[in-house]
Amino acid sequence: MSNVRFPYRFARFLCQWSMVLLLKARVFGRRHVPATGGVLLVSNHQSFMDPVLATMALPREGNYMARDSLFANRWFGGLIEYLNAFAIKRGTADLMAIKETMRRLKGGKVVLAFPEGTRTPDGRVGAMLAGLATVAKKCEVPIVPVLIDGVYQAWPRDRLLPGRGDVVIEYGRPLMPVDYAGLTPDGLTAEIRGRIIAMQERWHRRVPSRRLEWYADEDKCEVRGEK
Numbered sequence: 001m002s003n004v005r006f007p008y009r010f011a012r013f014l015c016q017w018s019m020v021l022l023l024k025a026r027v028f029g030r031r032h033v034p035a036t037g038g039v040l041l042v043s044n045h046q047s048f049m050d051p052v053l054a055t056m057a058l059p060r061e062g063n064y065m066a067r068d069s070l071f072a073n074r075w076f077g078g079l080i081e082y083l084n085a086f087a088i089k090r091g092t093a094d095l096m097a098i099k100e101t102m103r104r105l106k107g108g109k110v111v112l113a114f115p116e117g118t119r120t121p122d123g124r125v126g127a128m129l130a131g132l133a134t135v136a137k138k139c140e141v142p143i144v145p146v147l148i149d150g151v152y153q154a155w156p157r158d159r160l161l162p163g164r165g166d167v168v169i170e171y172g173r174p175l176m177p178v179d180y181a182g183l184t185p186d187g188l189t190a191e192i193r194g195r196i197i198a199m200q201e202r203w204h205r206r207v208p209s210r211r212l213e214w215y216a217d218e219d220k221c222e223v224r225g226e227k
Contacts (some may be wrong), residue, residue, distance in 0.1 A: 001162035008061050011083060022164060023049075023154055027057040029171035033144050035060070038105035039174075040136050042192050044125045044200070045114040047155040049063065049162070051085075052226055053169050054112050054146050063104050063111045065097065084109075098135060105139040112146075122133045123152040123212045125197050133188040137180065145192050147185035147199040150210060166210070170199050 019025040033039060041062075043054045055062030061084055070079035070086040086104075089099035104111050115128035136143050147170045154165025172195050182189045204211045 004059070004061050008083060012056055015056045019049070019053060019056060019167070022162065023053075023151060023167040024165065025053060025056075025167040025169065027169045027171075029173075030057055032171040032173055033058060033110070034142050034174065036108065036142040038108050038139060039110045040141055041110060041112040041146050041171075042128075042132065042141075042143055042196075043112065043114055044148055044196050045116045045119050045161070046123065046148050046152040047119060047157075047218065049151055049155065050114065050119075050148050051112060053148050053151065053167065057169070058110065058181075060095070060110050060177060063109045065101065065111070065113050084226045097119040098131070101135055102139055105135070105141050116191075119157045120152060121157060122213060122214060123156075125193060125200060128189050128193050130185040133180075133183075133185040133192070137177075137185065137188065140177040142174040142176050142190075143180070143192060144174045145195040145199070146170070147172070147196050147203075149200050149203055152212075162208075168203060171201075172196070172199055 026119070033041070041054060043050060044190075051062070051064050055064075064080070064083075065083040065088045066080060066085040067090045070080060070085070071087050086097065086100050088094050101111055101113075113132050115130075115132050116126045117129060120126055149170075150165050150167040151162075153160035154167065175188075176189065180191070183191065
């Protein structure tokens with residue numbers, strides 16, 4: 001905690017209260033995020049609030065990949081840069097962003113990434129790009145799968161402003177370098193995505209009211225297309 005800057009701590013405090021009051025956000029599995037060293041958090045992507053939700057409960061500062069258009073406004077761009085965001089050109093092999101990601105991971109930072117590349121259109125976990133798996137393998141850092149669930153219902157991408165919600169954030173068991181040493185980038189990406197889907201499916205089994213229309217009947221409890 002001593003290494004966390006006061007402005008970051010203050011911003012996190014405001015975000016925590018806002019997310020709890022507006023979205024009833026609850027966090028599970030925080031113990032799975034290593035307390036020191038480089039860590040890659042890999043999350044599904046449901047809303048604009050995901051970067052805040054995925055890191056607001058951590059005692060460490062997060063570092064964030066953000067699409068380059070967010071830096072177009074110099075005031076907002078300056079703010080998120082101060083809060084550890086760095087630009088990435090979406091849909092391209094952005095070598096500068098890749099190098100910056102590796103620099104931060106090797107420097108012992110927590111880096112959050114959304115390999116789906118864009119917000120989900122329906123709440124399910126979409127296809128993920130394998131580039132981040134390649135970066136993780138080169139840096140040999142723990143990878144923590146992160147599930148964000150429920151914020152899609154509160155703020156789908158076709159709605160201008162968010163509403164009230166019931167949101168959970170869960171950190172899965174980390175994949176250590178020894179765990180994924182034998183996997184290809186595509187295989188590692190599939191493993192991460194599978195773990196996030198399994199966490200989401202478990203929540204929807206446990207709380208039927210969370211289910212979206214694309215879930216199967218209660219007795220099947222499986223995600224369509226993931227058989």
